[in-house]
Amino acid sequence: MKKATGTAREIALEALRRVEDGGAYANLIVPSLLDRSSLEPADRRFVTELVYGTTRRRRACDALIDRFVSAPPDIETRRVLRLGAYQIVFGGVAPHAAVSTTVSLAPRRTRGFVNAVLRRVATTPMVWPDQPTRLSYPNWIVTTFEHEFGTEAVDCLERMNEPAPVTRRPDGYVQDLASQWVVEAVGARQGERILDTCAGPGGKSTALAATGARVVGADANATRAGLVARNAVSCGVDVEVVVADARRPPMADGSFDRVLVDAPCSGLGALRRRPDARWRVSQSDVDDLVRLQAAILESSVRLVKPGGLLAYSVCTITARESIGHRIPDGFEVVGRDGHDVPTLRDEWDDYGHGFRLAPHRTDTDGMVLVRYRRTS
Numbered sequence: 001m002k003k004a005t006g007t008a009r010e011i012a013l014e015a016l017r018r019v020e021d022g023g024a025y026a027n028l029i030v031p032s033l034l035d036r037s038s039l040e041p042a043d044r045r046f047v048t049e050l051v052y053g054t055t056r057r058r059r060a061c062d063a064l065i066d067r068f069v070s071a072p073p074d075i076e077t078r079r080v081l082r083l084g085a086y087q088i089v090f091g092g093v094a095p096h097a098a099v100s101t102t103v104s105l106a107p108r109r110t111r112g113f114v115n116a117v118l119r120r121v122a123t124t125p126m127v128w129p130d131q132p133t134r135l136s137y138p139n140w141i142v143t144t145f146e147h148e149f150g151t152e153a154v155d156c157l158e159r160m161n162e163p164a165p166v167t168r169r170p171d172g173y174v175q176d177l178a179s180q181w182v183v184e185a186v187g188a189r190q191g192e193r194i195l196d197t198c199a200g201p202g203g204k205s206t207a208l209a210a211t212g213a214r215v216v217g218a219d220a221n222a223t224r225a226g227l228v229a230r231n232a233v234s235c236g237v238d239v240e241v242v243v244a245d246a247r248r249p250p251m252a253d254g255s256f257d258r259v260l261v262d263a264p265c266s267g268l269g270a271l272r273r274r275p276d277a278r279w280r281v282s283q284s285d286v287d288d289l290v291r292l293q294a295a296i297l298e299s300s301v302r303l304v305k306p307g308g309l310l311a312y313s314v315c316t317i318t319a320r321e322s323i324g325h326r327i328p329d330g331f332e333v334v335g336r337d338g339h340d341v342p343t344l345r346d347e348w349d350d351y352g353h354g355f356r357l358a359p360h361r362t363d364t365d366g367m368v369l370v371r372y373r374r375t376s
């Protein structure tokens, strides 16, 4: 691939261009552009911070800018203005440095305009019109968090505007603690047969296999199933990888001691890890996901052997995508402790008949876990 040249800010602007106009994912395009650059580590961190921060704060940056704009600027000029406003207001960059280095990135004909607007952004205190604009989320996401967390919603949303900590497992695999705690809660034991119905890219399958359990990692998406196989090799564990739609699983009834359904979800609990996700996901996506999750859950229950465990998890924090699903017939809810499952750690809050991790309290992704035992 061609080497990417340019300063940190030029590369950041290119990444923003690909995210905003090309639909690229920030967490994929930034590493890919950095791999092709010759930037030093400190500059690489700066690029990541600029792209992630400007993307998260897009709505807030637009509000900061729009105070001083009478006609909407062209898309490229707006992009440069956002990058400048982010550095000045949120990024801790000295205003004169932010303005002078950012103006030169603008199209030649709008440099004077960008300079004037950014100077005013730097010197005019902001009066935010409302909370969603200040926090820089779509209105419906703020409403959803207020419904779920009440007065703690702002803390939670603010936490998800900060960079996520990087946590590594003993085998080197980078995985958020919330996901590690889901694996722990499944309680897989040596020799047991475990199915991970939605396994790609394999974070949980590989951790389950590290217990000595015999793990089948399935995913409907062949590319993501391929990642499970690759990650199993690099973690040094055995996972039997299957490409399968969990709504029609090609496995025998009652053939697993434990089944993990780590369902596709809106990802509202992992927004700090995926800076552009808040602008991609919509309320109607959530409706579709709720239907998909219900169908996956319904088809997975028959795979659990009598007395076996079904664990359902989602990296979101809403009831609709988790405890809103019907308790499967022939199953009972497993509480904080049970005879053959580990007692849940205190970080899991009680949440209906399940448990939830709140990002602002645990400094992890938000996650809901429900455990069921097959009784008949």
Ligand SMILES: C[S@@+](CC[C@H](N)C(=O)[O-])C[C@H]1O[C@@H](n2cnc3c(N)ncnc32)[C@H](O)[C@@H]1O
Pocket: 179, 197, 198, 199, 200, 201, 202, 203, 204, 205, 218, 219, 220, 221, 224, 244, 245, 246, 247, 262, 263, 264, 265, 296
């Ligand atoms: C939350 S991710 C799983 C993350 C994974 N368990 C891990 O820890 O690395 C959800 C996965 O479900 C897969 N998926 C979506 N629809 C599916 C379906 N109908 N059947 C099986 N897998 C599906 C997606 O391809 C995606 O890889």
